[in-house]
Amino acid sequence: MSDIRLGIIGAGNIAMEHLKVIQALDGVSVVGLTSRTISKAKEITKSFQVENVYExxxxxxxxxxxxxxxILVSANQIYDVIKDLIPNQIPLFIEKPPGLLPEQTKTLVELANQYETKTMVGYNRRYYSIFHKGLDIINKNGGLLGISIEGHERFWKIVTRGIPIEIRENWIYGNSTHTIDLLRFFGGNIRNINSFSKSxxxxxxxxxxxxxxxxSGALGSYSSYWYSPGGWSVTLYGEGVTVIFKPLEEGKWLDIDFKQYDIEPNEFDKKYKPGFYGQLKAFRNMLKTGTLDWPGQDLVGAFTTMELARKLVNA
Ligand SMILES: NC(=O)c1ccc[n+]([C@@H]2O[C@H](COP(=O)([O-])OP(=O)(O)OC[C@H]3O[C@@H](n4cnc5c(N)ncnc54)[C@H](OP(=O)(O)O)[C@@H]3O)[C@@H](O)[C@H]2O)c1
Structure with a gap:
């Protein structure tokens, strides 16, 4: 069977990380790439197999x-690019965030429904091999009782990096949704939420x-202090077992005697940006079968996560 013919828009850091995985994955090849600055697009193709660069x-x-x-363009550009692409009905892999605001993502959901365009949004942490091993450990011990996520941002750094104001003002949608989405990934659908926010x-x-x-009956908590050094972490509670990811890329579990056991990432998460290999495999599978399997998220899933973020903002 011939390779799936991929096109790429964007030639930045994340495009490079995806290209590393595409080169390693069977059955997919990049037939064309374009970006805002064509010289940069041409530069990136020196290191990767890309058939052609387009203006x-x-x-x-x-x-x-x-x-x-x-679609691997800057966070404040994705919405405009996608909005025009959806009517072509070409299946899309969209880096997060599809819109900088939940309303924008809702518009994209409606357009994708109207044109029946298949989508997948890049919440790559859902494909961390250590997260799946951690879930297995919890499920073998009676299931998830609770989850605690800390999603502290390093905002004192963000404000010095010259990030466009619209991205900075919507950071909770543009970036914090990575950790907010993990509530849904680990816990499933949410029945009740009480939230508080301060500035x-x-x-x-x-x-x-x-x-x-x-x-499911499990309980959860989320906290995020943007001006306090803390980092991102997830703790899963099961009966007689606690699984800890702190930072997210390192896993361990504790038994009732507080004995610690490491959870090792698979070879792909060691070699590539974690989650990227599994994520692209899922996208390839979606293209072959027409179905995006869990834990993949389409625009509807991304919108659900953004609505959850909105509940934190509007507390
Ligand atoms: N999943 C993750 O863990 C993760 C991590 C980091 C970033 N991201 C997401 O990935 C996306 C890209 O991030 P990045 O770090 O690669 O950013 P980047 O280094 O700034 O690269 C963005 C690329 O997109 C191009 N571009 C921007 N607007 C465009 C447009 N309208 N049409 C065509 N090309 C356009 C830029 O062109 P120029 O060369 O002209 O600037 C640049 O080549 C962002 O949405 C970000 O949120 C995801």
């Missing part, structure tokens, strides 16, 4: 017979706390 998105679509497109400096809040109850 703009229109030429990429017209001249390549594409099976799918990967030290940021207009839309920079301290967030939530207590949750999942439909």
């Amino acid at each position: 703009n998105i229109e030429s990429l679509i017209k001249k390549c017979s594409l099976d799918a497109l990967m 030290l400096k940021e207009k839309n809040g920079d301290q967030f706390v939530a207590a949750l109850e999942f439909e």
